Amino acid sequence: MDGVVWLFVFLPFLLITFPWLLLWAISAWRERAHMQSILLREEAFSYMHVTNVRTPPPGATHPVLVTGSVVVAADAWKTFLAGFRKVFGGRMHSLETVVERARREAVLRMLENASRLDANGVVNVRLDTASIGMGQALMVEVMASGTAIRMNQGGNHDTK
């Protein structure tokens, strides 16, 4: 009798839930690792003067166009949660974090390119998001572009 219960109740239950648990664990772990890496690198670039003001501050020199882009996909767990959310409507928090991380990653890559040019500021930062549809799953490309400049630190950034 116990064997029958095991075979027809617990085993199917485990077979169904285990992959989802695994997906959830992978998803959460990868997200946390990425977020930590983003925070570390943002800290390292905190000396950079980054704005989306259109005109460079007076005294800026060496303007160069810099870009950074990234393509990210949501994992199966997040896609599953989003599909569930579609039924009731409301905030898709699981997908929001994916796009947010992508955007911050794109900005960081742009800053990396700027720092390679010895710039200490990036002005007129633009962010573009393009959806690269792959069936059900969310897949987006985020691209950040701006003008890298060298400027005096501590100077006021007049917008005139």
Next chain:
Amino acid sequence: MQDETMGDIQLVNTETVPGFRIVQVLGLVQGNTIRAKHIGRDIMAGLKTIVGGEIKGYTELLTEARREATQRMVAQARERGANAVVNVRYATSSVMQGAAELFAYGTAVRIERE
């Protein structure tokens, strides 16, 4: 995209070039390219939607395509005798399933050091 300075042509996405003065406006220049991802990459990307995260193949592909669009824009600017392109903008549109158009445009100008 440092190599996009393309030697003599200065690229910025601001309306003015700091330290320089615009002496002549030569009009709108543009460059585009349409790229398809190849099937091997598509399969890998499909697998990647299970575990999530960055799809490096696509990132590289789009970066490369964007560089080409920029090069075309710069070639057009050079033809007109410009030495800078200001207000550079990028756009991406998916024109059909599995293909994307990368588009760069800006205003070709002649600049002089102030």
